[in-house]
Amino acid sequence: MRIVRALFVATSFLAGPGALAAMHMPMSGMLMSGQQPVRAATRPWREARSLWQQSMREGHRSGAQIGFRGRRVHIILVANAPRHPDMTFEAGGLTNPELVVTAGAQVTVTLLNMDKGPGMSHGFLVTTMPPPYPVVIPDTRETDIAQTLILAPRTSPHEQQARYAVGRAKFRITRPGTYYYVCPVADHARAFHMYGRLIVTPPGRHAPH
Numbered sequence: 001m002r003i004v005r006a007l008f009v010a011t012s013f014l015a016g017p018g019a020l021a022a023m024h025m026p027m028s029g030m031l032m033s034g035q036q037p038v039r040a041a042t043r044p045w046r047e048a049r050s051l052w053q054q055s056m057r058e059g060h061r062s063g064a065q066i067g068f069r070g071r072r073v074h075i076i077l078v079a080n081a082p083r084h085p086d087m088t089f090e091a092g093g094l095t096n097p098e099l100v101v102t103a104g105a106q107v108t109v110t111l112l113n114m115d116k117g118p119g120m121s122h123g124f125l126v127t128t129m130p131p132p133y134p135v136v137i138p139d140t141r142e143t144d145i146a147q148t149l150i151l152a153p154r155t156s157p158h159e160q161q162a163r164y165a166v167g168r169a170k171f172r173i174t175r176p177g178t179y180y181y182v183c184p185v186a187d188h189a190r191a192f193h194m195y196g197r198l199i200v201t202p203p204g205r206h207a208p209h
């Protein structure tokens with residue numbers, strides 16, 4: 001029996017079928033190699049900054065946790081936001097926060113990659129697989145719930161001149177429990193702990209805050 005009902009959306013922006021295929025290319029296991037980052041959907045600095053600022057304010061923050069209430073929620077995650085540790089996700093001003101949503105909620109995640117430098121691609125994958133993670137996260141129907149494309153780093157080290165890759169994933173998890181979100185780029189989850197927990201609470205019970 002499927003424990004989740006998920007809608008896999010590669011991106012709601014501009015990427016074509018080639019970009020989707022890139023997610024499923026075999027990976028070599030070498031750090032940050034083997035995957036073809038896509039730059040199909042990029043935003044200029046002012047839009048990236050706006051998303052980043054929204055991400056800082058969103059949800060109901062409590063300790064290392066951010067709760068998102070409601071039947072439809074939008075979570076903005078930033079990979080390598082300014083002034084956060086390297087190789088991490090940020091939301092609500094937290095690093096790799098525990099995200100809390102309600103069972104049955106339609107969740108949209110927007111990932112913005114603000115990282116710079118060759119190979120600094122990042123992605124977002126929701127999975128039932130707990131840590132510790134291998135170098136390459138296996139791509140299986142049993143564990144995968146939703147994912148974004150792998151997003152290339154920003155196009156320039158100059159913050160205001162760069163364009164920033166944005167990806168989106170949508171999912172709906174009906175069974176309460178503990179799930180995980182991870183960066184599927186080779187070795188980011190294993191070596192850099194680029195992941196966090198996704199807590200799905202029973203309907204009718206508010207996310208803790």
Ligand SMILES: [Cu+2]
Binds near residue numbers: 121122183194
């Ligand atoms: Cu990453």
